Amino acid sequence: MNWSRAKTILICSFLLLNLILGFQLWSTNRSNMTEIASDTSGTLEELNRILHSKNIRLADDLPTDLPKLKVITVKFDDSIKPGELKKLKTPLSPNAILGKGASKDIQSQSEIPHFELYQLDSVTSKDGVSDFLFDQLYGKLPLFDVNVVLKEQNGEITSYRQAYGEVESGVEQAEQKLIPAQLAVRSLVDNYLSEGSIITEVKLGYHGQPYNSQTQPMFPHWRITIDNGDIYYLQAFNGAVESPQKGSDMVPFGTQDESKKAEDTGNKSK
Template sequence: MDWGRAKSVLIFAFLMLNVILGYQLWLNIQERQSANADAGSLPPDTLAIMQQKNISFAANIRIPSETPKLRDLTFRVTNKLGIGERHELEEPVESKIVFNKKELQEDLGSIIPELNLYGFDSDKDIEFVFNRMVDGRPMFDVKLELFYSNQKITAYRQDVIELVAGEDSREQVVLPATKALGSLIENHLHNGAVIREIKLGYHGQPFDSETQFWSPSWRVLLEDNSVYYYVDAVSAEVETVSQSG
């Protein structure tokens, strides 16, 4: 055996390994910097707490800059289909239609009431989740769930509501997302948390009564997907809700 040549080959292999590991480290650093590129819009004291608690943003997440004027929503829960009742489809349909509004409406619009008023929110293990939309913003807890199996939608469950004109409700400029995040980062998020979404919509208490009053709220989700954080976009009060609950 040519030990000199073997030694040269081993040295070259180790050099290549170091190059690959160094490149991977560089990619990780770049990804982390990209993920936190939008953090610069946060106040310095919030940034300091983020660094202290090792809190970051997931890749491609941007902090919304909008501060529109919104009013509280008043609505009634209707019982056309029964709240929480699951309805099986007579003929399952392809699940891919969820990502095409026209096909979704064509295949399920005659079956699911007011389907066009719901917007896609998330894809869970066995269901696609939609939210009731109002002026382009989601009512986070008014849901349409499409259950699927073997790439077929087999059943649905729907919350049906009727909006009511709120005579005493006036428009107010909402709390900026940066302030909502600042409160969460300082007082609620755990060390190492990774923020993957912040979205403006409406949130309120569960359907304990027929008439509901919901306020504009920022919803914040983490990568571990365990808890919803809702920050009232007027009062800044924070509520945490387990996603399993």
Template sequence: MDWGRAKNVLIYAFLLLNLVLGYQLWNDLREQVNSNPDFTSLESNIQKAMDEKQIKVLAKIPSDAPELPKISYRFINGGQSKEVVELKAPVDSKLIYSPKELASALKTSLPDLGNYRYDEPASREGEFVLHPLVDGKWPLFKIDLSLFYSNQKIISYREQAIEISSLEGEKNQQVLSASKALGNLIENFLPEGSVVTEIELGYYGEVFNSDEHLPAAPSWRFILESGKEYYVQGISGDVISPNTEKAKE
């Protein structure tokens, strides 16, 4: 055996292993940094209030604050009905994580499913919850499409069918930043010990007994570890807690 050559091979192997491990460590650190909340976007008085009230924010605070318009929507085809419709052929529940495949599998029963997005925090045991998208991007919270599953198969659904349209003469407006909205909640609304786990921008819609067009405005959704939700209207800054159905200034 050529021990010199074998020694060189081992050295090169160890060097390669160190490079791989080093890259993996760097990649893990980068992902950790990217996933950690950036509290520098919060003003010093807000950070102080967080400490005093022992509030934790585990969700990443979005930095984008796009310009968006208010919109309107109306229920169609009995869209407010609570009727559950059985699927003729059950669908593998794994497809909920593959939107295109899910839309393809349910295109006969739910042809518009491609314009919905799965909402994991709103879902529960036996029920996947999805929301319609405004402009293909922003979820319309509180308007649900429920997919019911059992034994790893989606077996039925309940749909709040709606039609989304623009408001005449409505212009895009700058949405309140997530850090500003969060700051207001921390100072004035969140109870001590709250843990914020989800922050997402969408539109806030409600279910009313009406066939008329209903307004919806861009809103930040904040979900606590307890499951309680707060919505901050992105234009006016009003705070809504659906758990109490009370809007506050």
């Protein structure tokens, strides 16, 4: 028996089998991707139909990126007191950090610690004429509850409040699939929004329930903003919806103690 020839035939057979299995795997993945794209298209068509039937307008493009995300735990910096209003030694010009030419370099040169890690939140900043709110970022996603609030006076930014936290790296959490933006909007349209509403923004970020603790778990949420000022948070894993908030009613993380103390002081003085 020619063992050399038999060995060559055996190797070629294995190579051919690997090619066949590889093609089948590629074909299956391509088929799955086609089905997902088809389902997304169908969901979007159905959403547009329902929006039209209820005269609800979507003024913002729906996000199409759908990364896998995990629950994060944010540990707040004790040295930065969120409820404390701090004066700037050198007032800032709003145009320098809010204008079209604004950059992270300008933020990094300011007196505000870690300010280059924050991004202007155009939705919540509209609620106050003299307040500008910035969200801290984790990667490219905002932490909706961890903010810097800039206070304007006489055309200059003269003071600020800040919350700052770091995401703990030792906490093991598995990444999970998210509910697509169109399904999140569909849930609100079906169950919460009245006819004639206008959805002004749909944004993905992290949000948590504030309580008195140095660490806070935060879940991925779709933040959906309505033209009347209502802000809905829809948990991006299971679709749970929080009662709507007004942007001006939201209490930043870390300020609950100060609010409670002020309330208790007021009650004692009565």
